[in-house]
């Protein structure tokens with residue numbers, strides 16, 4: 156266990172405050188070793204399956220960005236915590252018929268993965284930030300557009316009223332060196348910028364691989380269990 160990139164080394168602390176501090180420290184360390192400003196990196200705490208009380212606790216510890224991946228759960232939590240002024244990131248798959256509802260509470264949608272979803276998110280009244288999700292596996296169930304469909308999708312999002320494209324989002328596939336996967340996302344992001352010059356952000360890096368993601372230019376980390384502890388098992 157002397158991999159300098161290992162996200163978890165040593166015992167994992169037991170409290171939320173301690174785990175958050177540990178992750179913040181490692182984000183700062185990885186940023187420094189990559190010659191990057193920690194302030195250019197947003198850590199989103201993914202709180203799926205956890206109760207509203209945990210999000211309140213995170214808020215009291217200075218967390219502003221939270222992520223959820225299931226619409227009904229996210230909608231209920233965002234409504235219950237509306238007074239906190241949190242930024243809600245939706246990181247799960249979005250059904251076309253729920254698109255407008257997700258848009259109503261999420262400030263950032265990380266998972267735009269098809270032209271029909273971009274169309275369903277169109278609005279003349281307001282603008283929502285979004286990422287186009289890339290699927291780095293051959294399994295369509297994983298969510299995300301295949302790399303060969305990316306150009307067309309980026310173009311469509313860019314042309315859609317009410318959407319502001321921030322960049323690309325991806326999950327490193329199992330069994331692939333995370334750093335290689337993230338390097339690929341970085342290259343795809345550079346390519347997307349030929350069509351969408353403002354799409355300069357990269358949403359990548361989770362509990363097990365965020366230091367590698369930072370090295371490849373991640374600007375938005377989506378970190379769950381390393382901060383929240385294990386997710387409660389439901390049903």
Ligand SMILES: *Cc1c(COP(=O)(O)O)cnc(C)c1O
Nearest residue numbers: 201224246361362377378379380
């Ligand atoms: C759950 C989830 C995360 C966080 O995963 P951890 O391994 O708990 O850090 C990040 N991104 C997406 C899309 C998720 O669904």
